[in-house]
Amino acid sequence: MVLQCFSLNRPLLLCNGRKKIIQAEKILPLSMISRDFSSSFTLSFRYPPAFSLSGLNRSESRCSRLVVANMSGNDKEKQSSAGITEKPRPRRRFSMRLRPRLRLISAKLRRLSIRSLIEDTVFVLRKNSRKFTLSMVISFAMGFCFLLLKFTTVPMSKVVPYSDLISNLQSGKVLTVLFEEGSRRIFFNTMPASQDSSKPEEESSSVTSNSNPASSSSSWSSRSIPKWKYVTRKIDHDENFLLGLMRETGTTYSSAPQSAFMSMRNVLITIISLWVPLTPLMWLLYRQISSASGPAKKRRPSNQTVSFDDVEGVDAAKEELMEIVSCLQGSLNYSKLGARLLRGVLLVGPPGTGKTLLARAVAGEAGVPFFSVSASEFVEMFVGRGAARIRELFNTAKKCEPSIIFIDELDAVGGKRGRSFNDERDQTLNQLLTEMDGFESDMKVIVIAATNRPEALDPALCRPGRFSRKVIVGEPDLEGRKKILAVHLRVVPLEEESLMICNLVASLTSGFVGADLANIVNEAALLAARRGGEVVCREDFLLAIERAKFGINENQLSPTAIKKKVSISGFHGCQPF
Numbered sequence: 001m002v003l004q005c006f007s008l009n010r011p012l013l014l015c016n017g018r019k020k021i022i023q024a025e026k027i028l029p030l031s032m033i034s035r036d037f038s039s040s041f042t043l044s045f046r047y048p049p050a051f052s053l054s055g056l057n058r059s060e061s062r063c064s065r066l067v068v069a070n071m072s073g074n075d076k077e078k079q080s081s082a083g084i085t086e087k088p089r090p091r092r093r094f095s096m097r098l099r100p101r102l103r104l105i106s107a108k109l110r111r112l113s114i115r116s117l118i119e120d121t122v123f124v125l126r127k128n129s130r131k132f133t134l135s136m137v138i139s140f141a142m143g144f145c146f147l148l149l150k151f152t153t154v155p156m157s158k159v160v161p162y163s164d165l166i167s168n169l170q171s172g173k174v175l176t177v178l179f180e181e182g183s184r185r186i187f188f189n190t191m192p193a194s195q196d197s198s199k200p201e202e203e204s205s206s207v208t209s210n211s212n213p214a215s216s217s218s219s220w221s222s223r224s225i226p227k228w229k230y231v232t233r234k235i236d237h238d239e240n241f242l243l244g245l246m247r248e249t250g251t252t253y254s255s256a257p258q259s260a261f262m263s264m265r266n267v268l269i270t271i272i273s274l275w276v277p278l279t280p281l282m283w284l285l286y287r288q289i290s291s292a293s294g295p296a297k298k299r300r301p302s303n304q305t306v307s308f309d310d311v312e313g314v315d316a317a318k319e320e321l322m323e324i325v326s327c328l329q330g331s332l333n334y335s336k337l338g339a340r341l342l343r344g345v346l347l348v349g350p351p352g353t354g355k356t357l358l359a360r361a362v363a364g365e366a367g368v369p370f371f372s373v374s375a376s377e378f379v380e381m382f383v384g385r386g387a388a389r390i391r392e393l394f395n396t397a398k399k400c401e402p403s404i405i406f407i408d409e410l411d412a413v414g415g416k417r418g419r420s421f422n423d424e425r426d427q428t429l430n431q432l433l434t435e436m437d438g439f440e441s442d443m444k445v446i447v448i449a450a451t452n453r454p455e456a457l458d459p460a461l462c463r464p465g466r467f468s469r470k471v472i473v474g475e476p477d478l479e480g481r482k483k484i485l486a487v488h489l490r491v492v493p494l495e496e497e498s499l500m501i502c503n504l505v506a507s508l509t510s511g512f513v514g515a516d517l518a519n520i521v522n523e524a525a526l527l528a529a530r531r532g533g534e535v536v537c538r539e540d541f542l543l544a545i546e547r548a549k550f551g552i553n554e555n556q557l558s559p560t561a562i563k564k565k566v567s568i569s570g571f572h573g574c575q576p577f
C-alpha cells in the first residue's frame with residue numbers, strides 16, 4: 001500500500017508500509033488528504049509515525065502528524081498525545097472541488113463512442129418525432145420571421161405634427177412631399193439649413209425617380225439615414241388645402257404605394273402581435289379538443305383481478321350480478337326461453353358500499369374487457385364533446401364485445417333534462433340514451449352504472465331497455481361487516497386471531513360501510529408501523545376506530561391507555577367499547 005502525505009501546498013514525503021520514500025505524484029491540500037484517507041485507509045503503524053520528515057519546518061511537521069493521526073483512525077487520542085488541537089478544516093479551493101468532477105466527466109466522455117451517441121440521438125428523435133417536428137417547424141418559422149424583420153428594417157423617419165408640415169410649407173422650407181397610398185402617412189423633406197434658398201437637384205429628382213418611401217432606403221449602406229426625414233399623419237378633409245398650398249409654394253409632391261417588403265413586414269407584425277396573446281388560448285383550445293378524443297383512444301380494457309370473493313356484505317347485489325356473469329359467459333342459456341341480455345344495471349347505494357368494487361368483480365369473474373369511466377369525464381366545456389366521448393366509448397366497447405362498460409357517478413350526466421341551462425349535459429345524456437338503444441339484440445355489451453342519487457336521474461335512463469335492473473347496494477349489517485373485515489385482514493399480520501379482531505371491530509362500527517372498514521384496517525396497520533410493531537394488535541384497531549369516529553385530536557388515548565380501558569371495562573370479544 002502506498003500512502004501519500006503532503007503538506008498544505010507541497011509534497012512532504014511519501015511513505016509505504018516499509019517506510020520507503022518514493023516519488024510524489026500530486027499535491028493535495030491537507031484537509032483533503034486527512035478526510036479522504038481517514039475514510040479509506042487504516043494504518044497499522046504506531047503514533048508518532050515511524051518515518052522521517054525531511055526538509056520541514058515545525059508547522060509542516062505538525063501538519064504531517066495531523067494527517068497521519070487522522071489516517072490511523074484514533075484521532076483524539078493521538079492528537080492529544082501530540083498536543084495538537086484540531087483546527088476547523090479549511091474550505092477546499094474551488095479548483096480542488098472541481099477536479100474530481102472533471103475527472104468523472106472525462107471518464108464518461110472516454111467511455112462515450114460516437115456510434116452510441118448517434119444511436120441514442122436517433123432513438124430519442126424517433127421516440128419524440130412529433131415533438132421534434134413541431135419544434136423544428138416553430139424554430140424555422142421564428143427564424144424566418146426574424147430574418148424578414150431584420151432585412152426589411154428601414155431607418156425610421158421622425159414623426160412630427162401635421163402643423164409642422166403646414167408651417168414648413170408656408171415658409172417655403174419643404175422640398176418634396178410623398179403621400180403613401182393605402183395609408184394616412186405623408187413623408188416630407190425640408191431644406192438643409194445651409195441651402196435654405198436653393199432646392200437641391202438630387203433630392204427632387206430622387207422623389208420622382210424613386211418615390212417609394214420604403215424602397216428609397218434600399219441601399220444597405222445608407223440604412224442609418226432615412227430617405228424621408230419627416231413623417232406626419234394626414235388630417236381628414238384637409239387635402240384640398242394642403243394640395244393648394246403645395247401648388248402655391250411650388251413644392252414637388254407625389255404618391256407611391258407601400259413596397260411589398262413593407263406590406264409583408266406590416267402583415268407579419270400584425271400577425272405576431274395578434275398571435276402572441278392568442279397562443280395560450282389556442283393551446284388551451286387544442287388541449288380541450290385533443291383530450292376529448294384522448295381518453296377513448298387511451299382507454300384500454302383493464303385486466304381485473306377482483307373477484308366476487310373480494311366483495312362481501314352485499315350478498316343480494318352479488319347474486320344479481322353473478323347472474324349477469326353467467327349470461328356473459330354463456331353458462332346461463334337465456335335465449336332459448338326468448339329472453340334478451342340485460343342492457344344496463346344500475347347499482348344504487350350510499351358512498352363506499354362497494355359499487356365500483358362489485359362492477360370490477362363482475363368484469364373479473366366474466367373475464368371480459370372492462371371499460372371504466374367516471375361520468376364527470378363526459379362533462380365538457382365545449383358543446384358536443386361529451387356526446388362525442390360517449391360515442392367513442394361505446395364504439396370501442398362494441399369492438400371488444402363481449403365487454404362491460406362501467407359508468408361511475410352516473411348522476412353527473414344522467415340528471416333530469418331541461419332543469420338547467422347546460423345544453424351540453426343534455427346532449428351528452430341524449431347520446432347515452434341513444435347508444436343504449438342502439439345495441440343490436442345479440443350484442444354482448446353490458447352497461448353497469450353506479451349512483452348515490454337515483455332520485456336525481458332522468459326517468460328515461462331507468463326505463464326498461466336501458467337501466468332496467470336496479471340493484472341496491474346497502475350498508476352492511478354486523479355479519480356483513482365481519483366478512484368485509486375478514487377480506488381486508490387477509491394480508492395484515494395480526495397479534496391475535498383474525499376472527500376475534502373481526503368480531504371486535506364489527507361490533508364497534510355499526511353504520512360503517514366497506515370503505516370505512518377498509519380504512520380502519522389500513523389505519524391500524526399504519527399505527528402499528530408507527531410504534532414500530534411487527535404485528536397489528538387490538539389497541540391499534542381501537543385507536544383506528546376512534547380516529548375514524550371522532551377524527552384525530554390531541555387528547556386521543558394512547559394504545560396503553562386504551563389497553564387499560566379495555567381491561568377495566570372487561571371487554572370480551574363482542575362487547576361495545
Ligand SMILES: Nc1ncnc2c1ncn2[C@@H]1O[C@H](COP(=O)(O)OP(=O)(O)OP(=O)(O)O)[C@@H](O)[C@H]1O
Nearest residue numbers: 310311312351352353354355356357484514515518
Ligand atoms: N363490500 C365490500 N367488500 C370489500 N371491500 C369493500 C366493500 N365495499 C367497499 N369496500 C372497500 O372500499 C373501497 C371503496 O369502495 P367502492 O369504490 O367500491 O365504493 P363505491 O360504493 O363505489 O363508492 P362511491 O359511491 O363513492 O363511488 C373498495 O376499494 C374496497 O376496498
